[in-house]
Amino acid sequence: MSLLPQILHSPSTTPIFISSLNPRTTTITPTTLTPPHHYIKKRPNLLRCAASSFPEKHHKSGPPPQSDDTIELPLFPLPLVLFPGTILPLQIFEFRYRMMMHTLLQTDLRFGIIYSDTTTGTADVGCVGEVVKHERLVDDRFFLICKGQERFRVTNIVRTKPYLVASVTWLEDKPADNGEEDLETLASDVETYMKDVIRLSNRLNGKGEKEAQDLRKNLFPTPFSFFVGSTFEGAPREQQALLELEDSAARLKREKETLRNTLNYLTAASAVKDVFPSS
Structure with a gap:
């Protein structure tokens, strides 16, 4: 699969360049998140999982809300965002999360992954990661392959010890006001922009103008929107x-606007390269 440049949508329409369409393992810590306006270099092969502390804003007084849709879920704050349907490889080495894994392997193999960084703190919304493959090493570390499920x-x-457990409610998209046909049109537009971004990115990287084929892979608009968001790697906010x-x-x-801004940037960069081939 061709590479898709990393993209950051912002109100100022300034793109930055990010990820590959293929899932891969990465090593990320809050201090190594790439600053804007730089190409992301390929990172080492594995995300090492040590979590930040949960902010006080989530410590609400009184009993949790009573709802049929409220459940308790172990939480893992990380400097990344997991989307439904996407694959995330992890290495578990911190003691409290090794404890969590021992519990999960005896229950339903699901835990919550929630975005956290040193600047903005920990988000309120996350995504369930279900362990689909695991390997336990002799030193009690775990290698996991997780798949994103419900938000x-x-x-x-x-509780916060030995690891975070929270009451959560499920988050689902509301029905479309203007019908499924409009969603299909939007999804098709987004796929077209993605293909153009990949084509120009390949050209700028000296790979020729390779065309990306069938990025949607028969996905309905909602899961496709999550897939597109997962390719904006390196722009976690x-x-x-x-x-x-x-x-x-x-x-x-929002994804269409981000891709359009990035396509405009790449088009300008391609024109400069045509005029100044050595630059």
Whole structure:
């Protein structure tokens, strides 16, 4: 699969360049998140999982809300965003999360991954990661392959030790106001922009103008919108904003605008390269 440049949507329409369309393992810590306006270099092969502390804003007084849709979920704050349907490889080495894994392997193999960084703190909305493959090493570390499932919103912290457990409610997109046909049109537009961005990115990287084929892979508009958001790797705050939206049309429109801005940038960069081939 061709590479898709990393993209950051912002109100100023300034793109930055990000990820590959293929899932890969990465090593990320809050101090190594790439600053804007730089190409992301390929990173080492594995995300090492040590979590930040949960902010006090989530420690709400009183009992958690009573709802049939409220459940307790172990939480893992990380400097990345997991989307429904996407694959995330992890290495678990911190003691408290090794404890969590021992519990999960005896229960339903699901835990919450929630975005956290040193600047903005920990988000309220995350995504369930289900362990689909695991390997336990002799030193009790774990290698995991997780798949994104339902989104959730934190409503109350149940406990913080030995690891975070929260009451959460499920988050789903609202039905489209203007019908499924409009969503299909938006999804098709987004796919077209993605193909153009990949084509120009390949050209600028000396790979020729290779065409990307069938990026949607028969996905309906909502799961496709999550897939697109997952390719904006390296722009976690924008990814978090996309994850939190409860409207597929709004998510696709925002992604379309981001891709359009990036395409404009790449078109200008390509024109400069044509005039100044050695630059």
